[in-house]
Amino acid sequence: MRSAREPAVLDDIDRRIVNALQGGFPLVPRPYAAVAERLGLAEDELLARLDTLTASGVLSRFGPMFDAERFGGAVSLAAMAVPVDRFDAVAAVLDAMPEIAHNYERRHPLNMWFVIATETRAGIGAAQRVIEAKTGLKVLLFPKIREYFVGMRVEA
Amino acid sequence: MTVTSLDALDRAIVAATQSGLPLTPTPYADVAAAVGCDEAEVITRLGRMLEAGVVRRIGAVPNHYRLGLSHNGMTVWDVDDAEVDRLGALIGALDFVTHCYRRPRALPDWPYNLFAMVHGRSRDEVEAKRAEIADLLGPAIRAADILYSTRILKKTGLRITG
Incomplete structure (x- = not known):
């Protein structure tokens, strides 16, 4: 993705689109036309702008967000304390595993935080054991016990 | 956590839309054509998955960094x-x-x-x-x-x- 960490230049119409469309996209035959009308835009202008916003990476996607756990799958946050001189090599191990959805370096003794997502509950523990075997490091699991909020209400 | 049972057509709709909805005037009709059912079926099933929580929401997924939230x-x-x-x-x-x-x-x-x-x-x-x-x-x-x-x-x- 092109300069994925650089702020994009958005005009007022882009901002209104991003702010208005973070949920509630209508389930009707001409949904973009319905949204465009609400925003005072033409359907083809809304489509063209959504195309630009997704192509430039301002939106990572436009569409349904699925909850993997409702499919019988499992998701867990996990963390490791990785020695600095092995950091890139350990990151490469996780990068090669399709079960790892996200991985972030964070400033803390537990300096690698990642999300394990698998098709079955047993898959989480299996992935944990694979990582531990490959790296010799302890993987702490932080599965959610309760969700108080998850969503996006980002102001563009 | 309740696991919702999805049939083959639900799963086909999920697979067809998880990277995004078509940016065309009739996205649900286009998905329907891709999975082999009609538009009303896609709309009904997405509505049902939304109600069951299988779909959290439908809309834009912003990239924080590109919005300047670095x-x-x-x-x-x-x-x-x-x-x-x-x-x-x-x-x-x-x-x-x-x-x-x-x-x-x-x-x-x-x-x-x-x-x-x-x-x-x-x-x-x-x-x-x-x-x-x-x-x-x-x-x-x-x-x-x-x-x-x-x-x-x-x-x-x-x-x-x-």
């Missing part, structure tokens, strides 16, 4: 287990908190049981939001920390096979 801090708090649900609901209701969860502690390395993610255009903005959370939690805080992300090492969407 600082992200995972704020973590140790509060009494007897209070965590009440406090979590309070923090989750703040409009700047994008994720809020109760998670297990991992003693002795990790004493925190409440996680709330905040984003900002600067470190100061993130710190101000963290201070607002701390004010709300008040004397319930037994320990707290914030973990700033310094690098994205991997970011892929979740993949569900059809």
